[in-house]
Amino acid sequence: MRHIFSVFVLAGLATNLSAQSRLIIKGTIKGDTKGFNKIYFFGDHLKMDSVAIKKGAFTITIPWKKELIPFVYSEYDAETTSGPTAFPIAPDGPGTIYMQVSDIRKGLISAKINGNNSAATFQAFTEGVREMEEQLMSAVDKRFPGKTKGDAAWNKAYRELRTQKLIPYIIGFVKTHSDSYAGAYILNRYLNALPSQDLEMLFNKLSPSLKNSEAAKAVQDHLSGLKRAAIGNQVEDFSLPAPNDSIITFSSLKGKYVLVDFWSSWCGPCKASFPHMKDVYKKYGGDQFEILGISIDEDKSAWLKELGKQQLPWPQVLDTKKIYVTNFAITGVPTGYLIGPDGKIIMKEIGFDKNGEGEIEKKLKALFDK
Numbered sequence: 287m288r289h290i291f292s293v294f295v296l297a298g299l300a301t302n303l304s305a306q307s308r309l310i311i312k313g314t315i316k317g318d319t320k321g322f323n324k325i326y327f328f329g330d331h332l333k334m335d336s337v338a339i340k341k342g343a344f345t346i347t348i349p350w351k352k353e354l355i356p357f358v359y360s361e362y363d364a365e366t367t368s369g370p371t372a373f374p375i376a377p378d379g380p381g382t383i384y385m386q387v388s389d390i391r392k393g394l395i396s397a398k399i400n401g402n403n404s405a406a407t408f409q410a411f412t413e414g415v416r417e418m419e420e421q422l423m424s425a426v427d428k429r430f431p432g433k434t435k436g437d438a439a440w441n442k443a444y445r446e447l448r449t450q451k452l453i454p455y456i457i458g459f460v461k462t463h464s465d466s467y468a469g470a471y472i473l474n475r476y477l478n479a480l481p482s483q484d485l486e487m488l489f490n491k492l493s494p495s496l497k498n499s500e501a502a503k504a505v506q507d508h509l510s511g512l513k514r515a516a517i518g519n520q521v522e523d524f525s526l527p528a529p530n531d532s533i534i535t536f537s538s539l540k541g542k543y544v545l546v547d548f549w550s551s552w553c554g555p556c557k558a559s560f561p562h563m564k565d566v567y568k569k570y571g572g573d574q575f576e577i578l579g580i581s582i583d584e585d586k587s588a589w590l591k592e593l594g595k596q597q598l599p600w601p602q603v604l605d606t607k608k609i610y611v612t613n614f615a616i617t618g619v620p621t622g623y624l625i626g627p628d629g630k631i632i633m634k635e636i637g638f639d640k641n642g643e644g645e646i647e648k649k650l651k652a653l654f655d656k
Contacts, residue, residue: 309354310382311346311375313397315339317390324361325394326372332356350380353500355471360394367393373412374475378404378467407468411459418455422447449479457484464491467499474501478617482512507608511615521629522613526580526603529590534603536578537629543653544625545577545646547638548605548616551592552583556620559638560596566647567600570654574627576600582610582619622646 313325325344328334331351337344348356355374363371373395377383383405385397395416399409426444427433433440456476463469473480473488480488489497489505496502514522525535536544547563549556567577577600583589589604610616614623624632624646635646 307350307380309346309348309350309356309377309380311348311356311358311385312382313339313344313346313385313387315342315344315387315390315394317387319360319362319390320366322361322365325358326361326364327356327358328372329354329356329374336361353467358394360390362390363393363395371395374408375399375405376408376468376471377402404467404471407463407466408471411463411468411472414455414459415452418451419448422451452476453480453484456480457488460488461491464488465493465496467496467501470496470499470501470505474504477505477508482509485509504611507612508615508617511610511612514612515614515623515631515634517631517633519631521623521625521631524607524609524613526605526607526609528601528603529593534578534601539576539578540629541627542573543575543627543632543650545575545650546614546623546625547577547579548582548610548614548621549579549619550582551585551588553619555637557592557596559620559640560598562640562642563638564599566642566650570650571600575650575654578603580605580610582616624649 311327319339323339324336325339325346326334326336327346327348332348332354337346346356346358348354355376357372357374359372371393375383379402382401383399384401385394385399387394387397389396395412397409399406422444426440426447429443430437430440435441435444456472456479460469460472463472469488470492473485473492477485485505486509489502489509492502497506513519521536523535523537525533528534563577571577579598579600579602581589581602582605586604593602614621618636620636620638622635622638624635626632633646633649635644638644639647
């Protein structure tokens with residue numbers, strides 16, 4: 287009898303461990319899907335996949351990986367709305383999350399989430415953002431009667447109002463939920479929107495265990511990059527691989543003015559800037575000036591393929607160490623830093639004006655067109 291009991295205990299334990307190694311999302315949906323019966327999900331290191339809605343219900347099962355953030359959207363939303371349809375779910379561990387959609391016409395994003403405190407907390411945050419945005423749009427509509435979102439003045443007013451309201455909302459919410467993984471995830475998701483002093487203050491309020499999360503570490507790396515990349519600071523030396531796998535160190539360029547150009551193979555504006563950048567290099571390149579291209583591509587083959595197309599005459603390296611985050615706090619490409627011969631940062635510029643009106647190019651003209 288003891289043996290039989292042991293078998294049942296072990297079997298139950300195995301079942302429980304198996305369940306705990308998965309993230310399961312169970313959803314119920316009310317309303318007519320009009321035949322659009324798929325729920326899609328994807329994420330970092332999570333290949334796009336889908337499940338079917340059957341009799342008003344669906345189940346997504348995903349093997350759990352640390353800090354997995356699945357994005358979900360419905361076929362119904364994709365086919366019947368014009369706005370963004372995918373949104374993240376932010377659990378703090380494996381288990382079962384429940385989503386209840388009371389009216390499909392309101393979208394999958396209207397689902398009530400429970401079963402995981404972090405996921406429910408993040409949903410409360412996003413609901414607050416949506417409500418705030420609706421109020422702001424109504425206020426801007428009253429200021430610009432007859433105007434639409436496509437109007438420049440309407441858009442400017444909305445962006446200014448959103449910034450004024452969003453930052454205090456994020457600060458207040460994260461302060462209140464500094465012990466939830468959702469708090470760390472919100473900081474990482476909105477780190478570009480927050481002033482550095484507020485970002486650092488909120489990071490410091492996270493619990494010690496949350497500071498070890500990947501989301502919090504990304505915030506910490508960004509803060510480190512902001513401090514290291516401040517104007518006037520000395521660039522810390524780094525070494526990265528060139529296309530032929532040789533190593534290029536930044537210190538090997540000391541004594542020259544260096545334009546550090548962060549780009550990627552998937553960045554259209556980066557590639558659009560290259561023809562004029564070649565003209566700049568032809569004019570100024572030499573003993574006093576160099577360009578160092580740093581690709582943030584994760585796919586080396588894509589980087590090499592693009593280099594083959596572009597035929598860029600200045601040195602190129604692949605950022606295999608994420609220095610674009612930890613040393614330079616890059617949040618978008620193209621971004622350039624002009625470094626002096628002494629290795630100190632002179633200026634930063636987001637984008638590269640193909641008409642020659644960028645601030646870095648003006649500085650180069652002031653330096654060399656004498």
